[in-house]
Amino acid sequence: MRIAIVDTTLRDGEQAAGLVFSQAEKLAIAKALDQVGVFAIEAGTPAMGAEEQTTLRAIVEAGLSARVIAWNRAVRQDILTSVHCGFSFVHISIPVSDLHLQYKLKTTREAVLQQLVDAIAFARSFGCRISVGTEDTSRADEEFFLQVAAAAARAGAEYIRYADTVGCLEPLKTYEVMQRLVQKCVLPLEIHVHNDFGLATANTIAAIQAGVRMASVTVGGIGERAGNAALEQVVEALTELHGHETGIDRAQLPDLTQLVARARGT
């Protein structure tokens, strides 16, 4: 079984509080990720400003084999900025839990769904290929998530990210939920989990066991709060315990983790 590794070291990983990668470091990490064989590199958020856009342009222009993806809110200006940076793959994210819709965005399910569909259409008008991110999915209504996936698929998205934003899944529940969603969801699923209870790698593996074929990871598990699922752990577990193919050259992982550690100043 082939599992696609979607690395978000340069986007969600760098969002670890206090962490900054320089332009040279981001470019070197992107090249190393490509070299190691990841399916996709989530390179950053162009909407963050001019310096970040310069860095991301350099990554896009580096001619990598991996997909290079820009992270966006479902906001036209974000997407336009990504397009101007040269991205042809864009990730468009919306929150899907009622908690986030009510307290953070003060909006409704219907409104956020429409916002997503409009954003996908806008990105598609530039010829972009699209993945959709759903934030706080593990605390969202499952039927609404499936509704979002269906709408995103109709609008032209290629796959959808299920995010355990505050790391509140555990492996058995992950397995049970993902088994159901793999059957019901019209789009391929990508699992993206956080490590607040020390379960990020375990939940990622459980999702793969349930039939998910894409895993979002960061090198060394870096990320907000207690971090994300660690690329090297996920790859080792998938390979050693389950015999899955990941396309990752495991021999190069120590160099990659050292490169990221040096860039973090650790």
Added chain:
Amino acid sequence: MKADFTFIDQTLGYALEKQSMDTSEFLDIKRKIAAISHILFDLSLKSFLTVLYDGVADATDIRVCIQPDAGQVEQVHQLGCDHIKITITHDAVKKMPVPAAAALRQAQAREMTVALHITGGCQYSAFELRRLDRTVKKYDIHSIVFDDERGELDPITTYQNLLEFQQAIPCLVEYYGKNRLGLVTGNALGAIQSGVRCLAVSVGGVSGYPALEEVLMGALYLLKFPLAVPNNLAACCEEILHYLGQSVHTTKPIIGSSIFAHESGIHVDGVNKKSDLYEPFTPETVGLSRKIIIGKHSGKASIEFKLKEMNIFIHPVVVQTVLEKVRSLAIGQKAPVSDVQLLELVHEAAS
């Protein structure tokens, strides 16, 4: 759901094996670990003898880990401890070696509480399970330790294997796993969901065991067991690890000092509106505090929040200018922006 957990601590044993410890240190670290939850301490015979020699007489919450040797069984009994763990290899399940059988008979005769720890793999054939069932009944064994020290299992298989194992074994089953692939806390929760209530753990995941604080909080918050968590858990774990010469990584789940640090604009905006948008439990639960970091990923809400904290109010238009300067400075210095630097940027932007 019953929450009659016993966490079998490996931290103290590890500490005693690795370094010399005087009586007061031993008692302090033991007291601190015992304050976290219901704890039984696994100590090697050598460590047990050391602490006894140092005058630590109370062995009520200590289990002595010994080889399958009747002499060691008798020695531990004579020293006033009646709780032992005897380690045998997986091969011994099919045919119990004579010394092991003698040790088990000796423990039975002394009416000791015996755990049988089987090393060398956690896969059992039907024949092995029948033999084990017979051994448990024959020697009045209190518990069997299901050993995944080699980290061969994931949480789902741990759960499934332990369900079958417990159905076949007529006594308590303990879970003993190590963290070879980053799965051990998940495995421990899988064990709990299968019905296991005794788990080998260590503070901070020392020596590769499931981290006590992660299992405790996972059982409480994710599996909904009514467990008590001390509100100084983070500090307590840090002090214990300090005895071992180890520090807590800032992003260590549950107890790391930065796990409630927020920088990205979206997250800061979120936690200011409602903390559980981006926090699975409150910092106060474990005795930590929230920090707002100003840096490359900050948004306008972060700047406004930080300035409000400092009793500084500026025009929204100026906030955008400050934010751009903040991002530029953070990228330039490859580090977050300090309060002093932020103030300087505010003055620059406002003048």
